[in-house]
Amino acid sequence: MSASVPPTRTITIDPVTRIEGHAKITIQLDASGAVEHARFHVTEYRGFETFCEGRPFTEMAAITARICGICPVSHLLAAAKTGDKILAVAIPPAAEKLRRLMNLAQITQSHALSFFHLSSPDFLLGWDSDPAQRNVFGLIAANPDLARAGIRLRQFGQGVIEALGGRKIHAAWAVPGGVRSPLSPELRDQIRAGLPEAFAIAGRGLELFKQLLDNQLREELAVFGDFPSLFLGLVGPQGRWEHYGGAGSGIRVMASDGTLVADGLREDDVETFLAEAVEPWSYLKFPYVRALGPEAGSYRVGPLARLNLCERIGTPRADAELLELRQRGGRVVTASFMHHLARLIEILACLEQMERLLDDPEITTTHVRARAGVNCHEAVGVSEAPRGTLFHHYRVDANGLIEKVNLIIATGQNNGAMNRTIGQIARHYLSGSQLSEGLLNRVEAGIRCFDPCLSCSTHAAGQMPLDVQLLAADGALLDRRRRD
Amino acid sequence: MSVCTLRIDNRDVAIAAGASVLEAARAAGAAIPTLCHLDGLSPVAACRLCLVELEGSDKLQAACVTAVADGMQVRTDSPRLREIRRSVIELLFTEGNHVCAICVANGHCELQDLAVTVGMDHSRLPYRFPDRHVDLSHPLFGLDHNRCILCSRCVRVCDEVEGAHVWDIGWRGEHCRIIAGLDEPWEAVNACTHCGKCVEVCPTGALFHKADTSEEKQGHPERLQALVHARNHQQWQP
Numbered sequence: 001m002s003a004s005v006p007p008t009r010t011i012t013i014d015p016v017t018r019i020e021g022h023a024k025i026t027i028q029l030d031a032s033g034a035v036e037h038a039r040f041h042v043t044e045y046r047g048f049e050t051f052c053e054g055r056p057f058t059e060m061a062a063i064t065a066r067i068c069g070i071c072p073v074s075h076l077l078a079a080a081k082t083g084d085k086i087l088a089v090a091i092p093p094a095a096e097k098l099r100r101l102m103n104l105a106q107i108t109q110s111h112a113l114s115f116f117h118l119s120s121p122d123f124l125l126g127w128d129s130d131p132a133q134r135n136v137f138g139l140i141a142a143n144p145d146l147a148r149a150g151i152r153l154r155q156f157g158q159g160v161i162e163a164l165g166g167r168k169i170h171a172a173w174a175v176p177g178g179v180r181s182p183l184s185p186e187l188r189d190q191i192r193a194g195l196p197e198a199f200a201i202a203g204r205g206l207e208l209f210k211q212l213l214d215n216q217l218r219e220e221l222a223v224f225g226d227f228p229s230l231f232l233g234l235v236g237p238q239g240r241w242e243h244y245g246g247a248g249s250g251i252r253v254m255a256s257d258g259t260l261v262a263d264g265l266r267e268d269d270v271e272t273f274l275a276e277a278v279e280p281w282s283y284l285k286f287p288y289v290r291a292l293g294p295e296a297g298s299y300r301v302g303p304l305a306r307l308n309l310c311e312r313i314g315t316p317r318a319d320a321e322l323l324e325l326r327q328r329g330g331r332v333v334t335a336s337f338m339h340h341l342a343r344l345i346e347i348l349a350c351l352e353q354m355e356r357l358l359d360d361p362e363i364t365t366t367h368v369r370a371r372a373g374v375n376c377h378e379a380v381g382v383s384e385a386p387r388g389t390l391f392h393h394y395r396v397d398a399n400g401l402i403e404k405v406n407l408i409i410a411t412g413q414n415n416g417a418m419n420r421t422i423g424q425i426a427r428h429y430l431s432g433s434q435l436s437e438g439l440l441n442r443v444e445a446g447i448r449c450f451d452p453c454l455s456c457s458t459h460a461a462g463q464m465p466l467d468v469q470l471l472a473a474d475g476a477l478l479d480r481r482r483r484d
Numbered sequence: 485m486s487v488c489t490l491r492i493d494n495r496d497v498a499i500a501a502g503a504s505v506l507e508a509a510r511a512a513g514a515a516i517p518t519l520c521h522l523d524g525l526s527p528v529a530a531c532r533l534c535l536v537e538l539e540g541s542d543k544l545q546a547a548c549v550t551a552v553a554d555g556m557q558v559r560t561d562s563p564r565l566r567e568i569r570r571s572v573i574e575l576l577f578t579e580g581n582h583v584c585a586i587c588v589a590n591g592h593c594e595l596q597d598l599a600v601t602v603g604m605d606h607s608r609l610p611y612r613f614p615d616r617h618v619d620l621s622h623p624l625f626g627l628d629h630n631r632c633i634l635c636s637r638c639v640r641v642c643d644e645v646e647g648a649h650v651w652d653i654g655w656r657g658e659h660c661r662i663i664a665g666l667d668e669p670w671e672a673v674n675a676c677t678h679c680g681k682c683v684e685v686c687p688t689g690a691l692f693h694k695a696d697t698s699e700e701k702q703g704h705p706e707r708l709q710a711l712v713h714a715r716n717h718q719q720w721q722p
Contacts, residue, residue: 056620056628062586062698170585175697371695373623399620400694 016444025443027426035430038423042284049405057086057396062172069169073106074385076174078392082381083176086396087372094365095178100244101357102164104350109157110386111343114451116150119340122445123212128438149201156198163187178369185364192358202347209341223428224446225336225421228256230299231308233389239311243384252309253289256334267382270391287413298416301388303342308332315352321345336421336449374400385410387451411452421446490556505558506534506547514560517569517598520635521548522685522705524712525644530636533572536560570602578609581630588701589689621669625683625693629661632690638682648675684708
């Protein structure tokens with residue numbers, strides 16, 4: 001390297017903690033010590049799309065649910081919906097309601113995990129607190145009631161999934177054509193009995209977080225990924241909040257000024273309106289709106305996107321909270337930190353919608369499955385996973401053997417936004433050549449706003465130590481922090 | 485009818501001459517694991533799970549094809565037999581691609597049950613991950629060679645009970661696999677009557693109903709046995 005070239009440095013956070021999967025972050029500094037760019041690297045590859053080839057499409061729900069232990073239901077539903085289209089059947093109405101019930105339970109338990117278990121230790125114990133305590137166990141020690149409430153809420157959601165599918169994780173219950181088993185009146189009543197406590201916990205989480213936003217978390221709101229971007233997700237009839245799809249639903253793309261870029265898009269046309277870019281430094285693809293290109297077409301999905309896209313949620317308590325969210329952040333909220341509030345509002349929406357479904361007499365109807373052979377050779381199924389819109393795209397041969405699979409995962413669609421978020425945080429908090437624990441945690445927390453699931457998005461899981469390296473341009477190690 | 489008396493696991497057993505050691509052991513209450521054997525079909529001793537020790541012989545014998553003899557002394561359980569049975573199951577698992585979690589027969593699979601019975605909590609052998617295909621050409625049924633253990637129940641039931649003889653075992657050694665007709669796609673074999681007996685007797689998820697998704701297949705070998713019993717006793721004669 002020429003001596004005239006100013007030295008640049010790279011800070012690496014490897015891996016990122018309290019997310020689902022393996023990733024690292026590098027922060028590239030220029031010669032003046034300013035952040036040049038920051039990158040979120042997903043370092044695991046799983047290859048589901050390839051090894052599903054040659055399998056019967058009827059197995060896809062069970063196989064793809066194994067992508068993730070947190071949100072298997074999302075894959076289950078997307079796969080089953082794709083299977084419905086391959087059978088070319090309209091599933092029984094009760095089957096759709098039961099699938100909706102399971103997805104609502106799934107969003108509830110996953111959001112409870114994200115807020116109470118993974119993120120709230122940062123808010124309640126402090127960004128700069130001892131990392132050994134800054135976790136759910138520290139939370140249990142510091143605020144046992146809140147920790148217990150979070151665990152109970154997740155337990156409720158998991159219990160509903162178990163009541164419907166026979167087990168909490170990887171219940172291969174949704175199948176092409178409907179669902180395997182109906183809901184008994186006894187189990188319906190059991191689920192209903194858990195709702196009051198779940199409502200109380202959701203309300204408590206909302207009050208707590210809104211107080212934090214009004215006080216110690218004001219700075220985070222402006223720094224943790226606040227930027228204009230597109231938002232993409234499902235909306236229901238009359239623009240209602242939607243998580244499953246179905247009749248009258250479509251995909252909406254909205255700009256941060258509220259302009260509708262596209263509306264009523266059909267999932268079957270996903271290849272015409274979405275494209276995926278690949279970067280050599282990550283296994284995670286970068287989907288974008290095809291017509292706008294990789295930069296302008298970058299978009300966000302997930303709870304905040306769903307709340308931005310909808311006109312209303314359709315249930316009274318959640319709609320009141322949506323109104324308050326828009327009073328805080330505008331019609332389209334661009335602060336990624338608001339994902340946490342959006343998750344809590346969605347929990348409330350899920351509980352209200354579950355209550356309605358449980359009151360529907362059709363929910364215990366026993367006709368829940370339509371049967372047919374292969375009547376269509378290519379189909380796309382979509383569901384709103386807790387983290388955002390999930391697409392399953394299959395092509396099958398005449399007998400139903402999978403020829404091609406493409407999975408477009410929510411975390412991938414937030415890839416561009418996550419990279420922008422960590423860049424914004426690093427620029428705000430990094431000064432000098434010393435790495436502070438608090439800085440690293442804030443950068444990681446920027447990623448956690450999106451509650452990424454890398455297990456899903458690379459189609460990885462495990463415990464993640466943290467290794468941060470500050471490197472000169474010639475590779476010399478300037479500073480390093482590591483925790484195992 | 486002459487009767488043989490023998491000792492099985494130190495218990496005296498009297499049984500009709502011509503019976504197999506497996507039948508005698510079951511009469512004596514000794515549990516010998518089997519996989520390829522199915523009452524109502526001819527025995528073939530393909531799986532080697534029912535090996536037993538005979539007094540005076542170092543050679544192990546398959547109980548399903550060994551006839552009882554007067555004075556025979558049989559041991560159905562020993563450390564050596566337990567080790568062999570576990571090894572047989574491990575070999576079956578590692579030789580194919582058995583992914584229980586997503587299998588149509590998960591929870592209702594004889595191979596899976598036997599793995600529990602013989603205490604196979606892991607495999608001591610490396611998995612081979614062979615490249616095998618799935619035949620979904622039949623309008624009603626599917627054949628996944630990844631899950632086939634070559635027990636030949638399907639071959640025998642189709643030949644001996646249905647009389648259609650759609651199935652055979654083709655090729656040699658590690659390349660052995662079930663073939664339909666002259667190694668054709670299943671739907672191309674006109675002899676197939678679509679009766680589904682092969683699916684009912686398959687001990688794993690290799691043969692299945694196409695509409696079944698994971699965990700949904702439940703075999704019904706008892707239907708075969710009822711059929712064979714009725715036929716043997718001419719229950720349908722006017």
